Amino acid sequence: MRFLVDECAGPRLARWLHEQGHDVFSVFDQARGISDDAVLQIAMESERILITVDKDFGEKVFREKRFHHGVILLRLKDERSQSKIAAMERLLTSFATRLSGQFIVVTDTRVRLSSPVE
Secondary structure, X not given: OEEEEXXXXXXXXXXXXXXXOOXXXXXXXXXXXXXXXXXXXXHHHOOOEEEEOOOHHHHHHHHOXXXXXXXXXXXXXXXXXXXXXXXXXXXXXXXXXXXXOOEEEEOOOOEEEEOOOO
């Protein structure tokens, strides 16, 4: 799969995804400090699913109706890298075929998928 890992999601998650065989663009490693709009634009243009911990992307997708190829919002109590990796591992194991085009909120106990209403 093709992912764009937002700077706030961290380089360790990006490395782990790459080690799992995914095509990964890491904002932390490749474009540190860019705006949320630029992050969403890069993800859209390169057809990548955005992984973030930044709730502002919900505003951009639902209120501003910004196009995307998928957004995964990690809302974890423990935001250490290992928790993010474990959450992504659970998500990919159970929902890999359903990620494209969805806005997905991943918590410690739940996964909520929703398609933005046009």
